[in-house]
Amino acid sequence: MKLSNLFLAATLALSLAPSVNAEPVGVDSLLNLVEQGQARDDKAFKARLNEFNQSRAQQEKMLADAKAERTRLENLSATKEGQFRDQETKIADAQERLTNRMGSLKELFGVLQQVAGDTKAVFEGSVVSSELPGREAFLTDLIQTAGSTSKLPSIEELEKLWFEMQREATYSGRISKYNAEVVLPSGETVARPVVRIGGFNAVSGGKYLNWDLETGRLVELDKQPGSRYTDPAAELEAATGSAMTGFWIDPSRGQLLKIMGQSPELGDRVDQGGVVGYIIIVLGAIGIALAIWRMIVLNLEAMRIRAQMNNESANENNALGRVMAVFNANNKADTETLELHLGEAIAAEIPRLTRAIGWIKIISVVAPLLGLLGTVTGMIDVFETMSLFGTGDPKLMAGGISQALVTTVLGLVAAIPCVFLHTLTNNRSRELMMILEERATGILARQSEQTQSSAKAA
Known part of the structure; x- marks a missing residue:
């Protein structure tokens, strides 16, 4: 202890020593400084010791108070646990009495909960709820009440459930x-x-x-x-x-x-055919338009030929009239020469009567081939999709399959009326050509009879 004090005094003396340029301190002065420092240290030590003793007494008092509080709380906890056990016993007894008293009503409330749940599902999916909103909230509370053991549904709640069910049935039969x-x-x-x-x-x-x-x-x-x-x-x-x-x-x-x-509409179906489908539609429209045009032309020509058949003078606005005009121009020729002139005239009328009919036939043949082309290209797309994505999702292959089937349908739809119209126009033109040939044959027959009669008379 003394050595430590001496060391502290020496340290203090050095700290209080003057600068290098000051006068040196004597030994007596240094001893006085050491004694003064030791006195101050003793005084501070005693002060700290007194403070520690006082705080120790206070801490012992606080510890005693804490132990007393702990004892009080332990006693209180034991009392509360006893009360809790008593209350649990009372609740169990009361619950058992409630169950015994409810009897079959417990099953009734179970059925009530189920009915309320089913009714709530009906209300949520019913369009009547757009006119009567907020009905599900009551049913939600009723379901919770029916499933609870501490609270039972009241008569008013049961009557309201019946009312809501009856109102749903009534509104379901109305137009509102x-x-x-x-x-x-x-x-x-x-x-x-x-x-x-x-x-x-x-x-x-x-x-x-x-x-x-x-x-x-x-x-x-x-x-x-x-x-x-x-x-x-x-x-x-x-x-x-x-x-x-x-x-x-x-x-x-x-x-x-x-x-x-x-489900796709007609326009959507046509779009599924792609470019090939539109080409088929255009060709089909062209074929039908050509057929209608030729039928109109041939019918008008047939009307003019019928009028010409009842008229002896040749009118060159129709094919028969033009053939008769050739006869009138060559009626002095012999039978063989006249036959050649009439055959030439009839041959000149054939292109006019059969114009564009061959195109209708070509379209009726090409349209199914284009449909087959669309079918092949669509199936190629399907197989490419299958190679990339597999066969797990059919929707990925639906586009190619739709194109394959739609183009086939479009090809048949375009070809069937074109075949029918080609047959009509071709038969109509043949009828007119047969009339020309029949009339030419009659002209030749009369000319031959006149020639033979003149030869006999001569």
């Missing part, structure tokens, strides 16, 4: 008109007048609506069915009073309408 929020295909929600047909369908603005279970709103179908179905919907909305009107009902509550919306 009311305002409701409708979600458009663009995503916008607007308030519109809605006509509900029982529990089957709802229409607004002449368009069918579908009840969305997730959002609980009426949603306008992205793709409406044809005018055959939407026109009666508009008539139904415009009907007043007891007026009767027809309407198409979807008994599947919207599922059939969705399927009809997904």
Whole structure:
């Protein structure tokens, strides 16, 4: 202890020593400084010792207080545990008495919970909820109450369940008109007048609506069915009073309408044929147009030929008249020469009567071949898709299969009327040519008779 004090005094003396340029301190002065430092250290040590003794007493007091508090809390906990066990016993006894008293009512409440759950599912999927929103909240509370053992459903709740079920059945047999929020295909929600047909369908603005279970709103179908179905919907909305009107009902509550919306229309089918399909359609249209044109021309020519058959003077506005004009120009020639002139005249009329008929036949042959070409290219696309993505997803192969089948159908659709029209026009032109040949043969026969009569008279 003394050595440490001496060391501290020496350190203090060095710290209090003057600078290098100051006068040196004597030994007596250094001893006095050491004694003063030791006195201060003793005083500080005693002060710290007194402070420690005082704080120790305080800490012992705090420890005693903490132990006393712990003892009190342990006693309180033991008391509470005893009360808890007593209450548990009482609750178990009360629950057993409640179960005994309920008897068959417990099964009734189980059935009530099941009925409420089924009714809630019906309400959520019913389009009537668009007119009567918020009915499911009551059923949710009733289900929780019926499944609880601490609270029983009241008579009022049972009567309300019966009322809601009866109201659903009543509204399902009505045609109602009311305002409701409708979600458009663009995503916008607007308030519109809605006509509900029982529990089957709802229409607004002449368009069918579908009840969305997730959002609980009426949603306008992205793709409406044809005018055959939407026109009666508009008539139904415009009907007043007891007026009767027809309407198409979807008994599947919207599922059939969705399927009809997904099925492609005629334009979609044609698009599936691709470039080959459009080429077939153009060729078919050209063939039909040529056939119609030739039928009109041949019918007009037939009318003029019939008029010429009743007239002895040659009119060169028809084929028969032009043949008769050739006879009149060569009536002095012999029979063989006249036959050659008439044959030449008839041969000159044949191209006019058979013009463009051969093109109709060519189109009737080419259209199925183009359909076969589209079938082959479509199947090539199918096999390429299968090689890249496998056969797991049929939708990936649907495009190629559609092209293969649609082009075949288009080829047959174009070829069948072209074959029929080619037969009609060809037969019509042959009839006219037979009339010309028949008339020419008659002319030659009369000319030959006149020649023979003149030779006998001579």
